[in-house]
Amino acid sequence: MTLLQTIWQRGGERVVAFGPDGEVTLAELRRGSxxxxxxxxxxxxxxxxxxxWAxxxxxxxxxxxxxxxxxxxxxxxxxxxxxxxAGLQALQSQFDGLLTDGELPGTALTAAQLRLPLLAADDEREADGVALPPERLDLTLFSSGSTGEPKAIPKAWPQLEAELRVxxxxWGERLAGTRVLASVSHQHIYGLLFRILLPLGLGRPFDRRSIDYPEQLALQTAPWCLIASPAFLSRLDPAIAAAxxxxxxxSGGPLQPGDAQQARQLFGQLPVEIFGSSETGGIGWRQRHQVQTPWTTLPGVEVRVGPEQGLLLRSPFLPTAEWLACADRIALHEEGFELLGRQDRVVKLEEKRISLDExxxxxxALAEVEAAAVLPLQQGQRQILGAxxxxxxxxxxxxxxxxxxxxLLALRQQLRPWLEPVALPRSVRRVEQMPVNAQGKRPWPQLKELFDEPLG
Structure with a gap:
């Protein structure tokens, strides 16, 4: 029996979700489905x-x-x-129908369209238990497309179930008796797994609304867990009191050590970081007790170092048992592995390979800096680094x-013992908060635009 069948056949009185209108049981979810x-x-x-169906x-x-x-x-x-x-129109060839709780686009899309919630049907009284439980759910995810066109990533149910069981x-024991809150979208692999499928698999109710502001956490009256992004955790108010x-x-990007420690001070829990991608699923996890805490591979996942320190991955969450070359660079240690940055974040400046992540x-690591984003810039005929x-x-x-x-000169002086001269930033812009997009990723085109204006 698949996990999907197990979830479907549980007692209908079990609460699966909650929101402004109260709690929703599994029986109600089955009827609606x-x-x-x-x-x-x-x-x-x-x-x-x-x-x-999109x-x-x-x-x-x-x-x-x-x-x-x-x-x-x-x-x-x-x-x-x-x-x-506009994004849906660009992906029209990828789907035949649209399901949404928003406004229907009508003739702007050629696909069939249904808006939820549906009106009560005459046959609703027959809707509970008349169908065989679903065995599997196959889907297609899309990468964020931050560096180009969104990439379609097919996922078969055995891949999803393998990671879900891990x-x-x-985390099942720590989630006992909790309600699941989330600041991340369920439209991406991380939110899909942790905001929807994990609560359903464990029988824990999830909030049907998003947590948009840290202050909402202070309103919780029952034990809770939070599925968050580094961007959300960077905005925590030190005055928040949430028991x-x-x-x-x-997950979704690097969590700054200071943000992790602040979350522990406010909520009594050091965040668990999950490393992975839409293509690979989860790869490793850690709790950052120290700045250099290594990553632990998820059970069943194997990693090794390939050419140019590239990550080679073999995982039960992949469609085949072959080794997959990933874009991340790693170093192996006895306690786990260390992320060295992405291969596509290595640039060549004056014949030297420079890791922007490094x-x-x-x-x-400097006392003056809380967060940094480094990118290559064109300065006349020369390429330099901006920070x-x-x-x-x-x-x-x-x-x-x-x-x-x-x-900037003072920062460069502090960096000289560690970096090649060509790797020292030659232009700087200051922001109060690091920009991120809806997925918690850095919007590199937007960051590059900061250097188009003279420094004020």
């Missing part, structure tokens, strides 16, 4: 029994309902990663005292 599956079948007609939802309960409806009907769920009309074994936290998970790490910085209190005082130019 079956009703939707019938509506999808009527819309598809007999000629298209297995369609590709799912675009704000409400996590309705999203889960749509996932199960796709599984019941043998359809493929397509997760575009966003709900912007994550359930790792009842049992687990914090962070330059960022050296900057962030976007979030300064510490000390750094802000020195910036005011020295001015931008002398401040």
């Amino acid at each position: 079956l009703q939707l599956a019938r509506a999808m079948a009527r819309l598809a007609g007999p000629d298209r029994p297995g369609m590709r 799912l675009c939802f704000d409400d996590s309960l309705l999203f889960a309902q749509a996932l199960l409806a796709c599984a019941l009907g043998g359809h493929r769920a397509i997760l575009p990663g966003h709900q912007r009309l 994550q359930m074994a790792l 009842g936290c049992r687990l914090i998970v962070s 330059v960022e790490a050296r900057l962030q 976007v910085l979030v300064l510490s209190e000390l750094g802000a005082a020195r910036w005011a005292e020295l001015g931008p130019g002398r401040f």
